[in-house]
Amino acid sequence: MGFEKKIVIDCRGHLLGRLASVVAKQLLEGQKIVAVRCEGLNISGKFIRNKYKFLIYLRKKTATNPKKGPFHFRAPAMIFWKTVRGMLPHRIDRGARALRRLKVFDGIPPPYDTVKKMVVPSALRVLRLKPQRPYTDLGRLATEVGWKYANTVSALEAKRKVKAAAWYERQKKLASFKAQAVAQTQTSA
Numbered sequence: 681m682g683f684e685k686k687i688v689i690d691c692r693g694h695l696l697g698r699l700a701s702v703v704a705k706q707l708l709e710g711q712k713i714v715a716v717r718c719e720g721l722n723i724s725g726k727f728i729r730n731k732y733k734f735l736i737y738l739r740k741k742t743a744t745n746p747k748k749g750p751f752h753f754r755a756p757a758m759i760f761w762k763t764v765r766g767m768l769p770h771r772i773d774r775g776a777r778a779l780r781r782l783k784v785f786d787g788i789p790p791p792y793d794t795v796k797k798m799v800v801p802s803a804l805r806v807l808r809l810k811p812q813r814p815y816t817d818l819g820r821l822a823t824e825v826g827w828k829y830a831n832t833v834s835a836l837e838a839k840r841k842v843k844a845a846a847w848y849e850r851q852k853k854l855a856s857f858k859a860q861a862v863a864q865t866q867t868s869a
Contacts, residue, residue: 689703695804700760708768711781714792715757719822721818723816724816735825738825756822757785793840
């Protein structure tokens with residue numbers, strides 16, 4: 681990736697760890713990154729195995745006072761954020777500044793729904809996993825372990841897709857009008 685002001689990455693269809701490693705490296709180099717649609721991330725392996733691994737992870741807590749941590753996030757965006765944090769030296773200043781350059785979202789919120797979104801080919805599931813290999817959707821896994829907003833995010837995504845389809849139809853009409861105008865000016869000249 682080249683250095684840009686802010687990169688918006690559409691996480692849908694990417695493998696969690698591979699995308700997190702690329703994002704962590706870019707953050708350390710000073711790039712600002714926004715990750716949207718984190719509920720569409722994938723983890724390689726069967727769903728039931730990944731669920732058991734996550735449930736084991738949820739049991740880890742401070743014996744004397746569980747309020748002191750470790751804290752286990754259920755939202756897919758925060759699971760991705762914590763994965764990236766694990767790949768950064770977040771306890772020193774350089775890593776903390778890098779982590780502040782990352783924003784993560786479930787779904788695509790309004791400031792980023794009209795921005796061009798990127799994919800990371802080295803982290804795409806269709807390019808990195810063999811077709812017959814099982815994989816897990818992070819959104820489904822998060823829902824199974826306590827994320828309550830899957831329905832809300834899917835409803836908001838449906839509204840966004842309707843709006844985007846209407847915009848695309850308008851753009852197609854404008855393009856055809858422009859093509860007609862160019863054709864008319866060329867025939868009259």
